[in-house]
Amino acid sequence: MVTGNGRARPPICYAPIAERDRMRMEYLNNKIWRDETTCTNMLRLGKGAFFRFCNVFRERHLLEDTIHLSVEEQVAMFLNTIGHNLRTRLVATNFDRSTETTSRYFNLVLHAIGELRDEYIKPPSLDIAPQIAGNHRWDPYFKDCIGAIDGTHVRCSVPKAMEPAFRGRKSFTSQNVLAAVDFGGRFTYVLAGWEGTAHDATVLKDALERPNGLRVPTGKYYLVDAGYGAKPGFLPPFRNTRYHLNEWGHHPVETAEELYNLRHSSLRIRVECAFGSLKRRFKVLDEAKPFHPYPTQVDIVQACCIIHNWMLTDGADDIFLEAQNDPPEAPTALNEHFRQSLTGAQISNHHRTIKKKFAMIQKIKDTVSGAQWDDETSTIRLEHEMAINYIAKHKAAAEFINRPIENYREMQIIYGDRLATGKYAKGSSEPIGTVATSNGL
Template sequence: MAMVIKSRKRKRHGHTPVEQIRYAPIDERDRRRFEYLNDKIWKNDVTCVNMLRLNRASFFHFCKLFRDRGLLEDTTHMCVEQQVVMFLHTIGHNVRNRVVATNFGRSGETVSRYFNKVLHAIGELRNDFIKPPSSATPSKIQGNPRWDPYFKDCIGAIDGTHIRASVPKEMEAAFRGRKSYTTQNVMAAVYFDLRFTFVIAGWEGTAHDASILRDALERPNGLRVPEGKFYLVDAGYGAKPGFLPPYRGVRYHLNEWGSNPV
């Protein structure tokens, strides 16, 4: 069905009627978009993981969660699945707006608008996926003579990672640290089941790990370490109550730990 935008005819003040603007049928474009998703995204789990970093079951479960929570909704020509596909493809491959717009048959403005919608929706799920660590002794430590009782009060590990960031030219010096490109230094705390318990992002790539940890501890809703518990950290964070770095001057060999199934 062709879309027609009717103009209001003005006869006063010498205005002449404007001819109606007609658009081509959009059903065919929608059909081609879904064909692209079926052939290039959802064809099988291998293709889906390559394109989105998620298998098909996880992807559709993710979309259902957004829809059930009312965080994203279908529009006339953009279902929730399409919105999430464009977002995951962008962050999974670090592709630019114009590339996504070309691949998915959308305008750059549309891609940008729905990217922000999905990003906000994911942020609203933070309490579902980022939870405080348990105060109980982890099952991987409890009863294991190699770790228990030495690490019975350990509640996880903290480390930082550098993620590429796009910043204004005048700010690049602060964000260009150990990498040749601009990055932000993101600190994360992870429990033994690989569940994130705390994440702080936004710091410049040149920021020291100890400064980021201090900021995380000083924030009103920041990182909290239960009494008597501690996190394992690297030497950059320093030794302080609640944080245990490696012993200085001791060489740790990867071949002693890399193949350890525990």
């Protein structure tokens, strides 16, 4: 450009972009995908799984490399945001990008993940689920069951005027998310966005009435909780009967209705495990309020479900929570192995007795002054006079002092790490935190 006096104006100089790109790549290599653990901590996906996930977008032309921003960095910024519920300005600072660039590519990646929905959120198979086939607890009683349905509340952020509709049974504003899950833990249908005050049955009704909504094939059904009610295609448990696994404790099944509810609960818990895994991986669904507009929050729920299913398909999911083992309906395995005829209550009582004995042994070892442990013979040795005085106050300890303790090593294996010790307990009158020394250590 020529100025008014006829001389050329010097060009505008910018900072060297190549050096900035080098620093960005150094951050990615050292702080994001340095190793498997670091990558999992930062992105909630392992290193190998992350790069395979990025290849999905590249192969389908859903995302493209730009001059200064690769597909890997675009996806990394997105996963870092939803994995830890971070603000855009913080992610922009970490990745050395502007907030506009960070926000724009967040939305691009979100849209790209949404384009995978038909590939990874598919209706369940009509064949008998492998988890049911051949299992005496469920086959043939639930052979036509194709999955479980439940709702979960996901914390949300909405304008003040909208909060009453979103503040339901939770103490915070939330959206009511309905999902159908097969017995492999995959989401087969997800409906997100309903206000937190909406009843589960209302959300299910909407899912069934939508043009491309939830469909139940003829002759098949989903397991649901009692709140959805009994209707064709949906099988709830008996009301006013023990149902949830934590309600059983050590009490065996007593009626046919209880047996049905126990089997029903042990199958339907798969949907609870899927929700647990989803919230454990993506903190944007679990902890503090998200920082995105509400429509984006709804899309994020769907995107998280797609990523969850992709991880299970890829076979690299180390966060998925397996279903809990059922409480024993009868001590079949023990009776068959030892040729006994014990009830569940008898085994439970014996277990509590042995655990109580082990706790007493540990207390004597750790707290009685002068007590010495002989590891070879599993014996607590105490001077005669001290032993007499201690046993006079604690008569139950007599069988553990100055005589070999039978089966101690087996008790150590079973109960060694399961005793509550109060090791980390702290009262309100005690100091908290640590005081930094002058050398910073």
